Amino acid sequence: MSIIIESIIKVKDLRKIYRLGKEKVIALDNINIEIKTGEVCCIFGASGSGKSTLLNMLAGLEKPTKGDIIINKNRINKLSEKKLAVFRQKYIGFVFQSYNLISTLTAIENVALPLVFRRIWKRKRMKMAKDMLKLVGLGDRLKHKPTQMSGGQQQRVGIARAFVSKPAVVFADEPTGNLDSKTTVEVMRLMVKMAKDDNLTLVIVTHERDIAQYADRIIQLKDGSVTDDYIIERDKNNENTDKTEIKNIEDLGEIVV
Helix, strand or coil: CCCCCCEEEEEEEEEEEEEECCEEEEEEEEEEEEEECCCEEEEECCCCCCHHHHHHHHCCCCCCCEEEEEECCEEHHHCCHHHHHHHHHHHEEEEECCCCCCCCCCHHHHHHHHHHHCCCCHHHHHHHHHHHHHHCCCCCCCCCCHHHCCHHHHHHHHHHHHHCCCCCEEEEECCCCCCCHHHHHHHHHHHHHHHHHCCCEEEEEECCHHHHCCCCEEEEEECCEEEEEEECCCCCCCCCHHHCCCCCHHHHCCCCC
16 A cells, blocks of 8 residues: 655745836746655756745745745745744754854854754753754864854754754755855755655755755746656665766756856
């Protein structure tokens, strides 16, 4: 008997229109997608394709003009700002291109920060943060501040912060945009492994074809519409994520930013 995996994210008839004077700019045009629990999904497209706008909608950072966004059975576009803030604290993690670490806090304090909002007592949250930093290979950088770390190390702190509370969904916005190729491979392997280990849903937004290859599924956007949506076929005998053969990955073409 096959196991039915429930969709944790459902987007229905989503539209986003910006008004610039008398003109209307359609950023998203009738988007309908579902993302399953535990799926690593890549939202792929060039600059101006609508991928960042879609991420903002999914994260509840912007309200849609029309349509619904349902995450973990919560219709987030109908939530008040206060309830939305609580929802994000409980269910959502973020990994940013620019790391977004607090410069005055140490690595362990940055990672522990989301746990403060969950009212986890200090000794426990510091232990959780310490364990997570060890997991991402920064056990010797607990007391270092962002300015004392490389870009790759800062992004590992950002990943630890996003995953420390084991949120239902982690959104990663161009997570390797400021990293070199070697560090990019390390960061992508790390995020995918952590998501898979805890069956968390990981949604990656990128314009880089190499990053898209780490996903289970690719949703391609162009001019605010979904132009392609397919599951990646992997070589099951190849355990190296970054060398996996992917059917039709060339169809994504060269993205110009």
